[in-house]
Amino acid sequence: MNEFNWKLFAPLSIEGSTLLIEHQELPEGTAVRLGGSAGTVLRAPEAQELLLHLLTGESWVSNRLVWAAPRLHLGHKGYNLNERARLALIESLQSLLADSQDASGGAQPQDSWQRVVLQLAQGQFASLEQALPRLGEATLKLLGLESLSLWVRDPDTRHLRLAARYPQINTPERLITAQDNPVYFAALERTLLLTVEDAKTDARVAELRGMLTTWGVQSMQQIVFHGEGGVLGVLWLENGQPRTWSSEKEVLALSLGHLFERQIYQPQGEAPRVVLQSRKSIGLKLTEFEAQIAHAIALAGRHKRMVGLVRVQIDGLATGHNETAAKEIAACLRSSDAITWLGAQGYALLLSEIRWPSGAARVAQRILQRLRSALGHGFKVAIGIAVFPQDASAVPELWERAEQACAQALEDGGGIRLLTPGASELQEAITRDNLTLHFQPILRLSDLELIAVEALVRWPRGRGATKQAGEFLGTAHQAGLIAVQDRWTLERVLEQAALWRPSGVNAYFSLNLSGETLTDPAFPTRLQDLLQAKRLAPEILVLEVREEALLWDLEASIRTLTLLKEMGVTIALDDFGTSPIPMDQLKRLPLDWIKLAPLFTNPDNAALAKAAVEIAHAIGAKAIAKGLEDQSQLTRLKELGCDFGQGHLLGWPVPAEDLGALLVWGIGS
Structure with missing residues (x-):
């Protein structure tokens, strides 16, 4: 690329700093540069990907670029994007992508969805009734859909009331209550975009199947509007047949949903924002x-x-x-x-x-x-x-x-x-660094070579008594300390990795993550900062997640795990078989290891263990046998094709001060 061919598209002012947005036409398409010569260059597909994550607020990592709301890191410089700056960057990228598509010759301006969205965004509508025909018609045409429904939360309850349908003129009286639809409301609270490819099989909308069948809706995209007080509303983009939604259609749906949200919740003429609904219960006697x-x-x-x-x-x-x-x-x-x-x-x-x-x-x-x-x-x-x-x-x-x-x-x-009980003591133990770590070896079964060490948190309670993690995890969850405990564990594990890495140790360091940390959009950036501070490569780390943690918010978990995998971190599914996720969802996870629950070491479950190993290998993951206690279990799981093993037979957990013997000689105590 020629440095002199960059053209300034827009300078964004962000908290006293200037973020330069430039573009350059190349034979293969438009390139976008953010942050000047010290920033990063994005090809059109990458710019589209960044646009998607800016719209959803989800984290994204690319070459010299990290987005974890509200922070945007470009090279060595960071920007704190408030809502106005985020929207300005979204509109700039939409406009550049529209210009790129227009100039490519592959589509006429009227066929560019980015151009249509920009034109709609610039329109002025006095009311939802005035905006609905134009927004509705454009939405159905661009996405190839048959209808849409707009639901808005009732100000005095958590219920969703049908505010409008298009192209239907008369809106029927419809109410979706939280009491009758707890699974659906839970799904809304944890996502920004709910993709339903087949309403007959998607458990998240099972409570709504009667209504969807009556309306002839079999698949849809749902864009959820959130405010400080929770879910404010949801836009249904409806289709009469089962359908697979591409990533570009997801970006388009989110862009259009943003226009609806701004029309409903933004007072005319003000900066884009979501306002809270009135509450009669605020300020009670x-x-x-x-x-x-x-x-x-x-x-x-x-x-x-x-x-x-x-x-x-x-x-x-x-x-x-x-x-x-x-x-x-x-x-x-x-x-x-x-x-x-x-x-x-x-x-x-x-x-x-x-x-x-x-x-x-x-x-x-x-x-x-x-x-x-x-x-x-x-x-x-x-x-x-x-x-x-x-x-x-x-x-x-x-x-x-x-x-x-x-x-x-x-x-x-x-x-x-x-x-x-125990909450304040646990918080004090974390704050004062009174927890400890033990490490248990994971060995390759073919030659019993050390592959990794798993960090296990312990809580010394005095007089030789020590609580294992399972004895206080419930307290950590209930007291809201689980994410703090995750961070403590991660920092201590990286300290040990940094201590032993110069010695030529090649073993992975593994630790478990909670669902709360997994669904935190800022976690990938925080992890990257910690790794850089310790001068460690992401490849040294294995992050284990349990199936129940994934089910807490599967879509958000998949996005976070994908980001971590792209960084180079190894991803492991822990205790596979305890609360199994559907197979069609399992194959979407970017897994490197699948750790089988100890129940598979039981000889009565040999057939199940063989099937579990085959599932792991079918999706390209290593199978790890947990809970190996005797030689017969080791022999049987090795014969079934397990790659790695863990258990008291192969090594007990050792305290951090004995980790050297484990790493250097591959032996436990």
Whole structure:
């Protein structure tokens, strides 16, 4: 490429820095350069890929480019993209790709979907009714679909109400309730794009099959609109037959969905943003708040759900800042939640339904971040959490536990506290680096050579007692500490890898990841930074994930694992066979290893073990036998074709101080 042929398309101003966007026509098509000569060059397909990930907010790694919202790294320089900057970059890439397609001769301007989207984005519509015919017609034509439906969350409930259908003129009265469709709502909460290739077999929309059959819909793309309070709405792009959706159609669907979202939630003339819907439960009187807690607990007890009571106290908060604090807290709540002001005692929050063990802690983390950002770090923010039914079985006890946790947080200088048994002790152990690592060998069965060492977390409890990971993982999940524990483990594993790598050790270092870390879009970038800081190649690392962690959000997990695999990390599926995922989903995972659950070492399960090994090899992965305890198991699994093995027969876990003997001589204790 000729340096002098670059043409400036647009300079974007981002927090005082300038991000140059340039382009150059080459015989094979348009090239896009971001960040000037020290930045990175993208071919048209790569620019299209970046555009997709900017639209979805999902991380993406390419040559000298890392995108992990809100950070964009180009070479050695990073940019913090706020919403306005992200949208400006999206529109610039869309325009460049449209120009590239127009100039290529392969399509006329009127056939370029990027050009159509740009024209629609520049249109001014006074209302949804005015916008729907033009947006709807363009959407159906570009995607080759038959109809679309727009669902918007009811302001006072978590239900979705049908706001419009196209080309149907009269909208029928339809309501999708969270109570009757829990699986579907869970899927919406964890994704931005829900691709349904066959509605008859996709479990995520099984609860809606009756309605979809009536409407004649067999496949669809669903673009989910999210706000601080959760799902705001969803756009269904519907097809009458089963259909496979290409990556380009996904980009197009997301682009069009963005136009619908902006039309619904953006006040005319303002910068693009999603506004929160009104909440009648915000700012309740204490008596009303207590009545709502009692009602929520009664329902939770009947339906075996969890309810959270959160106490927030801000030390030194002036009266003039009360409204600011209340708005920041309310922005983290759903319409079904509630908040009340307790005067000098701060605020009380009701989390009407908690779906995951760490749900309350995750909300508390968002509240803490928003308050510190809005008020500054000069204030001491204390948050105490109590969860029904784990921490209390009645309203008075729940209040007492939440107040005790808040008082403890305030006494400790601020932060988040739970009184869940062991939570504060575990948090202290992680913070003070009181956990330890043991390492267990993984050997190649053909010659019993050391292949890898797996890191296992231990928690010393004094007087020679030590808790294994399985004994405190539940606490870590419930207290919202599992991602923190994952990071601690990763950092310590990389320290050991950096210590022994200069000695010529070729073994992999392996560790397990939780579903929470796996679905964190910033994790690939964070991992890359840690590896660079230790001067380690990604190839040294094996990241293990359990099947239940993948099922937490399969689509997000696949995207993250793909990014990690492209970085060079080895990906292992742990405990295969305990909660098996469908075969059609298994082959989508970028797996290098499949670790068979110990149940396959039982001689009664030999036929199943053989099938599991064949499945691993069929998708191009190595099969690892876990739980090898005696020679007969080793012999049998080796005969069945297992590549690697792990278990007490091959080596017990050893503490980090004995890792040298394991790595250098390949022996355990």
